[in-house]
Amino acid sequence: MIAAAQSSNGCDSRFQRDYISWSAISTYQQCPLRFYFKYLKGLDEHFLSASFAFGGVVHSAAEFHFNELMAGNPSPDHDTLLGVFWEEWKTRSEAAEIRFGKKEDLNSIAKTADRVIEAFRESDIAQPKGRIIGVEEELRSELVPGLPEVLGRVDLIVESEDALTITDLKTARTRWSSDQAERSGEQLMLYAGLAKDLAPGKPIKLEFAVVTKGAKPTVESLPVSFDQQRLDRTQLIMRRVWDSIQDGHFFPSPSAMNCPGCAFRGPCEAWKG
Numbered sequence: 001m002i003a004a005a006q007s008s009n010g011c012d013s014r015f016q017r018d019y020i021s022w023s024a025i026s027t028y029q030q031c032p033l034r035f036y037f038k039y040l041k042g043l044d045e046h047f048l049s050a051s052f053a054f055g056g057v058v059h060s061a062a063e064f065h066f067n068e069l070m071a072g073n074p075s076p077d078h079d080t081l082l083g084v085f086w087e088e089w090k091t092r093s094e095a096a097e098i099r100f101g102k103k104e105d106l107n108s109i110a111k112t113a114d115r116v117i118e119a120f121r122e123s124d125i126a127q128p129k130g131r132i133i134g135v136e137e138e139l140r141s142e143l144v145p146g147l148p149e150v151l152g153r154v155d156l157i158v159e160s161e162d163a164l165t166i167t168d169l170k171t172a173r174t175r176w177s178s179d180q181a182e183r184s185g186e187q188l189m190l191y192a193g194l195a196k197d198l199a200p201g202k203p204i205k206l207e208f209a210v211v212t213k214g215a216k217p218t219v220e221s222l223p224v225s226f227d228q229q230r231l232d233r234t235q236l237i238m239r240r241v242w243d244s245i246q247d248g249h250f251f252p253s254p255s256a257m258n259c260p261g262c263a264f265r266g267p268c269e270a271w272k273g
Ligand code: SF4
Pocket: 031, 033, 034, 252, 253, 254, 255, 258, 259, 262, 263, 264, 265, 268, 269
């Protein structure tokens, strides 16, 4: 489904994809104008923060690792994963300028990458118990009536005798508490909804695998309990956000958290409604 409209505020509210992801919904929640520039106008992101790039590149190294295990191969060694890390970093830095924060440069990124990959390889998360049945698996279905298909790209799906475990990998500056994991669980609820037919009759376990980037990186698994009411609520949020998009409600929502790393600061300043 593609909605077509010229809204009352003059913004074109056509959504050009035949699916919607949680990432798009949460971008709208953080800043509707950023959503507009990214998903409707399709503006290029000319730069990205080193921190954001780092998270994506660690994901790629983990994806490579799990794909090797799924194919029945031994765990890749440290240098191989580091090689994947730098190959992916190069690809990203050729596509957009990578901007370093204070006290950050390529040298500090290299040291952190080395430590994070070591911590990841030594963690339990790197050796899942069960059969890996999906890595960066795309699941999509008409989960929310009236919306395009919902698409989830799930980092890791493991099937064991007694459960299907869905893992979402996060990189963070500091360790997450169990509370923080529970509070951030909307995306995982949605993945549970999308994965419900993958292993009929088996309970679905949800977890975040949180990798920290400090001087001593940690890799921790934090379970999130599935709750049908939360899934219903997440679907309701998606519907409300979708209605706002259809109605053309796009406006800046400045915040100290989002604006410094936003690639659309120029168009945002030029925006006149
Ligand atoms: S600069 Fe801030 S307010 Fe403007 S689009 Fe980006 S996140 Fe939104």
